[in-house]
Amino acid sequence: MLYWLLYLKLYPYNHTLRLFRYLTFRTAFAGLTALAIALLVGPWLIQRMREFQIGQYIRAEGPSSHHAKAGTPTMGGVLIIIAIVIPTLLWADLSNPFIWLAIFSVVAFGGIGLLDDTTKLRRRHNLGLRSGQKFMLQVLVALLIAIALLALHAWGLYSTRLVVPFLKQFHPDLSIHALLRHRGLMVLAFLPFLAFVILVVVGSSNAVNLTDGLDGLAIGCTIIAAGALTVLTYISGHAVFAAYLQLQRMPLVGELTVFCGSMVGACIGFLWYNAHPAEIFMGDVGSLALGGTIATIAVIIKQELLLPFIGGIFVIEALSVILQVGSYKLRHRRIFKMAPLHHHFEQLGWSESKIIARFWILALVFALFSLTTLKLR
Numbered sequence: 001m002l003y004w005l006l007y008l009k010l011y012p013y014n015h016t017l018r019l020f021r022y023l024t025f026r027t028a029f030a031g032l033t034a035l036a037i038a039l040l041v042g043p044w045l046i047q048r049m050r051e052f053q054i055g056q057y058i059r060a061e062g063p064s065s066h067h068a069k070a071g072t073p074t075m076g077g078v079l080i081i082i083a084i085v086i087p088t089l090l091w092a093d094l095s096n097p098f099i100w101l102a103i104f105s106v107v108a109f110g111g112i113g114l115l116d117d118t119t120k121l122r123r124r125h126n127l128g129l130r131s132g133q134k135f136m137l138q139v140l141v142a143l144l145i146a147i148a149l150l151a152l153h154a155w156g157l158y159s160t161r162l163v164v165p166f167l168k169q170f171h172p173d174l175s176i177h178a179l180l181r182h183r184g185l186m187v188l189a190f191l192p193f194l195a196f197v198i199l200v201v202v203g204s205s206n207a208v209n210l211t212d213g214l215d216g217l218a219i220g221c222t223i224i225a226a227g228a229l230t231v232l233t234y235i236s237g238h239a240v241f242a243a244y245l246q247l248q249r250m251p252l253v254g255e256l257t258v259f260c261g262s263m264v265g266a267c268i269g270f271l272w273y274n275a276h277p278a279e280i281f282m283g284d285v286g287s288l289a290l291g292g293t294i295a296t297i298a299v300i301i302k303q304e305l306l307l308p309f310i311g312g313i314f315v316i317e318a319l320s321v322i323l324q325v326g327s328y329k330l331r332h333r334r335i336f337k338m339a340p341l342h343h344h345f346e347q348l349g350w351s352e353s354k355i356i357a358r359f360w361i362l363a364l365v366f367a368l369f370s371l372t373t374l375k376l377r
Contacts, residue, residue, distance in 0.1 A: 023234065023237075023254055023255070023257050023258065024234075024257075026091040026092070026258050026261075027091075027230065027234075027257045027258050027260075027261035028261065029087075029091055030087040030088065030090070030091040030092070030258045030259075030261040030262045030265065031087075031261040031262060031264050031265035032265060033086070033087035033090060033091065033262070033265065034083045034084060034086075034087045034261075034262040034263070034264075034265030034266040034269065035083075035265035035266070035268055035269045036269075037082065037083040037086060037087070037266070037269065038079055038080070038083040038265070038266050038268070038269020038270050038272070039269045039272060041079055041082065041083070042079060042269065042270070042272065042273045042280070043273075045073075045076065045078070045079050045280070046073050046076075046273065046279055046280050049073030049074070049075065049076075049280065050073055054073060054074060054075055054121060072278060072279070072280065072281055073279070073280045073281070074117060074280070074281040074282075074283040075114065075117045075118075075281075075282075075283040075285050075286075076270060076273070076274065076280040076281055076282045076283060076286060077110060077113060077114075077282040077283050077284070077285035077286020077287065077288075077289055077290075078110075078114070078285055078286075079266075079269075079270060079280075080219075080266050080267065080270050080282060080286050080289070080290065081106055081107065081110045081285070081286075081289055083262070083265070083266035083269055083270070084106055084259070084262045084263050084266045084293075085103055085106065085107065085262075087258075087261075087262040087265065087266075088102075088103060088258060088259050088262045089103075091258050091262075092255055092258040092259060093255050093258075096252055096255040097148075097152060097157070097252070098152075098252055098253055098255060098256055098300055099255055099256065099258075099259060101145065101148055101149075101296065101300065102256060102259045102293060102296060102297060102300070103259075104144075104145070104148075105141070105145060105201075105289075105292050105293045105296040106289045106290075106292070106293040107289075108141040108144075108292075109138070109141060109205055109288045109289045109291070109292035109293065110285050110286070110288065110289035111285075112134065112137045112138060112141065112284075112288055113209075113283060113284035113285035113286065113287065113288035113289055114284075114285040115128075115129060115137075116128035116129045116134060116284040116285075116288075117283045117284050117285050128284065135202070138201075138202045138205055138206070138288070138292070139198055139202055141201075141292065142197060142198040142201035142202050142292070143194065143197075143198060145197065145201060145296055145299075146193065146194045146197035146198060146201075147194075149197065149299065149300070150190055150193070150194075157250075157252060158250070158300075159248060159302070160173055160174045160175045160190070160193045161173045161174070161248070161302070162174065162302065162304065162305060163247065163248060163302040163303060163305070163306075164305055165305055165306055165309075165373045165376075166373060166376055168246050171248075174190075174192045174193035174196055175189050175190050175192070175193055176188070176189045176190075176191075176192065196304070197299055200295050200298070200299060200304050200307065201292055201295040201296060201299065202292075203295070203318070204291045204292065204294055204295030204298075204307065204311065204314065205287075205288050205291035205292035205295065206288075206291065206318065207291055207311065207314035207315060207317060207318035208222065208287045208288070208290050208291030208294070208311070208314050209284060209287040209288055209291060210314075210317050210318055210321055210340045211287070211313060211314050211317040211318075211340065211342070212281075212282060212286070212287040213340060213342055213343060214276070214342050214352055214355060214356055215274060215275060215276035215277060215278035215352065215356065216271055216274050216275045216276055216278065216356055217342060217355070217356050217359055217360075218282065218287055218290075219267050219270055219271050219274050219282060219286075219290075220271060220356065220359075220360045220363070221311070221313045221314065221359065221360065221363040222263075222267050222290050222294070223264055223267045223268055223271065224360070224363045224364050224367045225294055225310050225311045225314075225363070225367060226260055226263040226264045226267060226294065227260075227264055227367065228310050228367040228368075228370055228371060229260045229263075229294065229297050229298065229301075229310065230257055230260035230261055230264060231371060232301055232303055232306075232310075232371075232374075233253055233254060233256040233257045233259075233260055233297065233301050234254060234257045235247065235374070236248075236249070236250055236253050236254065236301045236302070236303075237249070237250060237251055237252070237253050237254015237255070237256075237257070238254060239251075245374045245375065247302075247374070248302055250301065250302070253300055253301050256297055256300065256301070259297070260297065263290075263293070267290075270282065270286075276352055276353050276356060291314065294307070294310070294311060295307060298310065306370050306373060309366050309367070309369055309370035309373070310366070310367060310370045311363075311366070312362065312363060312365075312366025312367075312369075313359050313362055313363045313366065316341060316362075317340040317341055317342065318340075320335075320336060320339045320340050320341035320344070321339045321340050323335050323336075323339075324336055324339035325339075342355050342359065
């Protein structure tokens with residue numbers, strides 16, 4: 001909106017407004033705007049949550065130290081989504097289809113989380129939607145994202161080829177070319193791509209949700225992952241950097257840098273109130289939205305295979321749950337004292353602040369490694 005007004009409309013009359021043309025300038029202001037919204041609206045939202053008694057329900061089988069957190073205002077993800085969407089609408093080029101796809105992702109997954117959180121409040125229990133219901137809604141949103149990307153592919157704005165870390169020339173295509181020649185089999189040709197996008201997006205959404213178990217843990221790791229994505233989106237849309245690093249250049253995806261900047265600013269602002277001891281929790285509305293959106297951006301910029309490094313902690317947390325459940329069902333024995341992994345360290349006697357700080361350090365190491373792979377090719 002401001003980009004359209006200050007640059008596209010007013011620039012011919014005042015050339016000093018050319019600053020608003022630059023992606024880095026708008027990204028910085030989007031991040032600062034998101035930070036300001038989160039910091040200013042946060043206290044009001046926390047107070048309203050307390051007035052309406054919208055508090056967290058703690059699962060009975062969870063660590064005993066968490067029972068004191070019962071009643072802490074939840075659904076703070078609403079604040080995160082608002083602080084992401086408004087700056088994006090203000091500072092991004094709204095004629096860019098990838099911007100609207102990212103906005104759809106954060107709002108749609110946030111809507112699923114909101115439905116889940118309100119169900120918990122209505123039942124006065126920590127269990128919301130049935131796992132099957134939540135999963136099907138996530139698959140539906142991910143499928144819509146994949147279909148939108150295929151539409152952009154048909155217009156020549158997107159590719160179904162993968163970018164493989166460490167390999168310069170290997171770019172496997174997720175469409176079956178033999179079926180593309182037959183008009184009646186076109187849908188079948190893109191089934192591998194649809195399945196892959198659904199797997200990545202739904203998996204990431206749930207991974208962040210599983211990580212959200214300690215004050216500031218998930219949001220801190222998200223800041224780091226979003227920061228890495230900010231760099232990657234900028235490089236992917238930059239002609240010189242993309243050519244130098246031998247990446248597939250996608251000029252339109254560079255605009256997502258503004259969206260990623262908004263995400264970083266919004267998450268930093270939320271961390272101000274979510275840091276230990278937390279004044280508010282993000283709830284599923286925040287964790288599902290952030291996880292799904294991180295994956296959506298990774299898919300758009302063709303860094304899906306780099307996502308396990310960008311969000312390394314999220315992957316480790318999700319794997320710990322998978323291994324724990326699988327081991328218990330197959331061997332009737334647990335690998336960890338409690339899953340997800342952060343609860344295991346709590347059971348070992350680590351303090352909450354120590355676990356959070358060390359997981360943040362690991363998240364930063366993973367993110368930095370993901371950026372080095374751009375050159376190690």
